Amino acid sequence: MSKLQFTIVMSLDGYVAGPSQSVDNPLGIGGEGLHEWVVALEAWRTRHGLEGGAVTPSSDVLEERVARVGATIMGRNMFGGGPGPWDDARPWTGWWGDEPPFHHPVFVLTHHPREPLELEGTTFTFVTDGIESALAQAREAAGGKDVQLGGGAEAGREYLAADLVDSMEIDLVPIFLGDGERLFDGLGTGNPRLVHVRTVEAPGVTHLKFERP
Amino acid sequence: MSKLQFTIVMSLDGYVAGPSQSVDNPLGIGGEGLHEWVVALEAWRTRHGLEGGAVTPSSDVLEERVARVGATIMGRNMFGGGPGPWDDARPWTGWWGDEPPFHHPVFVLTHHPREPLELEGTTFTFVTDGIESALAQAREAAGGKDVQLGGGAEAGREYLAADLVDSMEIDLVPIFLGDGERLFDGLGTGNPRLVHVRTVEAPGVTHLKFERP
Numbered sequence: 506m507s508k509l510q511f512t513i514v515m516s517l518d519g520y521v522a523g524p525s526q527s528v529d530n531p532l533g534i535g536g537e538g539l540h541e542w543v544v545a546l547e548a549w550r551t552r553h554g555l556e557g558g559a560v561t562p563s564s565d566v567l568e569e570r571v572a573r574v575g576a577t578i579m580g581r582n583m584f585g586g587g588p589g590p591w592d593d594a595r596p597w598t599g600w601w602g603d604e605p606p607f608h609h610p611v612f613v614l615t616h617h618p619r620e621p622l623e624l625e626g627t628t629f630t631f632v633t634d635g636i637e638s639a640l641a642q643a644r645e646a647a648g649g650k651d652v653q654l655g656g657g658a659e660a661g662r663e664y665l666a667a668d669l670v671d672s673m674e675i676d677l678v679p680i681f682l683g684d685g686e687r688l689f690d691g692l693g694t695g696n697p698r699l700v701h702v703r704t705v706e707a708p709g710v711t712h713l714k715f716e717r718p
Numbered sequence: 719m720s721k722l723q724f725t726i727v728m729s730l731d732g733y734v735a736g737p738s739q740s741v742d743n744p745l746g747i748g749g750e751g752l753h754e755w756v757v758a759l760e761a762w763r764t765r766h767g768l769e770g771g772a773v774t775p776s777s778d779v780l781e782e783r784v785a786r787v788g789a790t791i792m793g794r795n796m797f798g799g800g801p802g803p804w805d806d807a808r809p810w811t812g813w814w815g816d817e818p819p820f821h822h823p824v825f826v827l828t829h830h831p832r833e834p835l836e837l838e839g840t841t842f843t844f845v846t847d848g849i850e851s852a853l854a855q856a857r858e859a860a861g862g863k864d865v866q867l868g869g870g871a872e873a874g875r876e877y878l879a880a881d882l883v884d885s886m887e888i889d890l891v892p893i894f895l896g897d898g899e900r901l902f903d904g905l906g907t908g909n910p911r912l913v914h915v916r917t918v919e920a921p922g923v924t925h926l927k928f929e930r931p
């Protein structure tokens with residue numbers, strides 16, 4: 506069966522975004538520092554229509570993820586557009602422009618119904634009946650490949666708490682954000698124990714991979 | 719000048735101890751899981767009068783620390799004995815028995831005065847006039863070697879906030895404690911930026927080293 510792999514970028518002090526997140530500054534104060542390593546990669550730049558870039562041990566990590574993934578799940582906050590019902594008059598279409606970099610089906614967790622959004626190469630389906638339904642739909646759509654849980658933190662915690670995560674890779678960035686949105690908060694004790702299976706050290710980031718035993 | 723190196727064990731979700739810490743259970747619920755990797759090492763067991771043990775990449779990390787350090791600073795909570803004034807009738811002498819494993823001068827940060835405590839090979843000096851005084855005394859006592867800041871979390875945060883930490887090594891253990899005492903909490907933004915200089919991957923732990931640029 507296709508696995509659910511959770512991948513997320515985290516600061517050394519445990520944040521996935523800095524303080525004062527907003528539509529204008531979705532990563533919060535200092536949060537762009539979390540992504541400097543990936544924006545510098547050729548593997549990332551090519552997928553986003555940009556030239557140049559570096560090849561580092563992170564390149565293989567990224568290529569491996571892309572090759573294995575046939576569908577993505579994300580939380581509403583990561584898709585963006587602010588909380589609450591969707592604005593039909595000025596529909597939010599994500600952060601990624603007319604041709605998002607996914608090129609596979611994406612499932613967005615939300616409390617507010619919305620028709621699917623078809624963009625060049627990527628269709629966003631909005632799922633209102635919970636994380637298990639989203640996972641079932643994503644597995645069906647992935648065509649035998651794995652499903653990536655791309656974030657944000659809240660979606661990650663929900664899938665972890667339900668013990669539905671098969672593998673987790675944290676891209677640990679050695680900066681302090683000092684405040685903001687924590688990845689691991691309120692998990693409580695008695696969590697499923699994941700086993701550390703791999704470390705990849707690269708410029709500006711350490712990739713730490715865990716799997717369910 | 720001798721450097722201040724901060725070394726501490728942290729769970730994947732950012733805790734240095736689990737919830738419900740007490741004198742009987744100083745590491746809190748689940749906290750002993752943070753130290754399984756080190757207790758299993760021959761390098762640690764020998765220093766604590768125990769036989770057997772494993773040799774892993776962590777062994778070199780430990781030996782390197784021991785060789786470089788001429789004095790240790792620790793917070794009151796790490797020395798133990800509960801908060802508040804010292805009990806002269808039943809003086810607390812630390813967690814480590816008659817012959818503590820340090821074998822160099824140790825400086826304990828406390829608000830409550832106390833005469834120095836001399837045990838076999840280690841003298842504990844209680845410092846009531848602040849972290850800079852403790853650092854100056856420890857540097858003087860270290861005889862040209864480095865000073866180790868052994869924890870706990872609160873002491874670490876105070877030295878980090880004052881930008882007095884020259885190098886920091888986090889022993890990252892891939893367990894979730896879910897709750898407890900966080901290492902990095904309330905740091906606020908604008909923290910000094912440390913540079914990641916080394917990763918050592920070993921059974922049950924990943925050692926992440928950072929230095930002041």
